[in-house]
Amino acid sequence: MATDLIPLGDPALRQKARLTLSVNGEPRELLVDGYKTLLELLREELQLTGTKHGCELGECGACAVLLDGQLVLSCLVAAVECDGRAVETVEGMQAGPELHPLQACFADHGAAQCGYCTPGFLVAAKELLARRPDATRAEIAEALSGQLCRCTGYLQIFEAVEAAAAQLGTTRK
Amino acid sequence: MSGHNVIGKPLRRVDGRAKVTGQTRFADDLSLPRMLHCKILRATLPHARIRSIDTTSAKTA
Numbered sequence: 001m002a003t004d005l006i007p008l009g010d011p012a013l014r015q016k017a018r019l020t021l022s023v024n025g026e027p028r029e030l031l032v033d034g035y036k037t038l039l040e041l042l043r044e045e046l047q048l049t050g051t052k053h054g055c056e057l058g059e060c061g062a063c064a065v066l067l068d069g070q071l072v073l074s075c076l077v078a079a080v081e082c083d084g085r086a087v088e089t090v091e092g093m094q095a096g097p098e099l100h101p102l103q104a105c106f107a108d109h110g111a112a113q114c115g116y117c118t119p120g121f122l123v124a125a126k127e128l129l130a131r132r133p134d135a136t137r138a139e140i141a142e143a144l145s146g147q148l149c150r151c152t153g154y155l156q157i158f159e160a161v162e163a164a165a166a167q168l169g170t171t172r173k
Numbered sequence: 174m175s176g177h178n179v180i181g182k183p184l185r186r187v188d189g190r191a192k193v194t195g196q197t198r199f200a201d202d203l204s205l206p207r208m209l210h211c212k213i214l215r216a217t218l219p220h221a222r223i224r225s226i227d228t229t230s231a232k233t234a
Contacts, residue, residue, distance in 0.1 A: 103194060
């Protein structure tokens with residue numbers, strides 16, 4: 001008999017929890033099932049489907065989001081852990097109609113082919129550039145090593161991150 | 174080559190903007206009214222004959 005990965009029989013997981021958190025700068029209050037992950041909270045409760053459901057095992061990086069500015073895999077974070085915290089997803093990267101330099105450079109460098117891994121890459125790259133504004137190619141490769149792309153290849157992605165870093169550097173100065 | 178508008182020039186793909194903003198809809202992102210959900214129940218024995226399937230827990234979910 002196969003055992004469920006999530007023991008849904010556990011009454012604690014069946015209970016709903018009231019959470020207050022900030023999502024892309026907006027305060028949200030919601031009632032969430034105890035067994036749900038942060039990924040499910042974003043996609044199913046808030047309809048923010050830009051964050052992707054990939055392997056659900058923490059191997060592919062498609063579900064990456066920022067939790068209090070830290071890069072996390074939302075498929076491995078319980079929703080109830082996020083009470084009082086700030087989440088940022090790909091939907092929060094734009095400033096109005098203006099694309100974030102990373103988004104514009106990904107589009108211009110052909111760094112998104114099928115696009116499924118793109119939100120995770122963008123969020124991971126944003127976290128890197130916040131910490132290392134002039135990251136080297138090796139540091140970019142290291143920071144993005146948790147994100148898997150199965151079509152474009154990584155070269156265009158590295159080039160896009162470098163171009164965005166250059167743009168961000170010039171706007172800061 | 175100077176007469177061309179497209180050939181030899183790097184261009185954004187038509188759906189590039191949607192892809193970098195998380196707006197592209199993949200199959201798993203669709204949510205329709207009265208949508209049914211399925212789950213794969215895998216056989217625990219190879220090459221076995223299925224005589225019956227107990228669907229009670231699926232129907233109560």
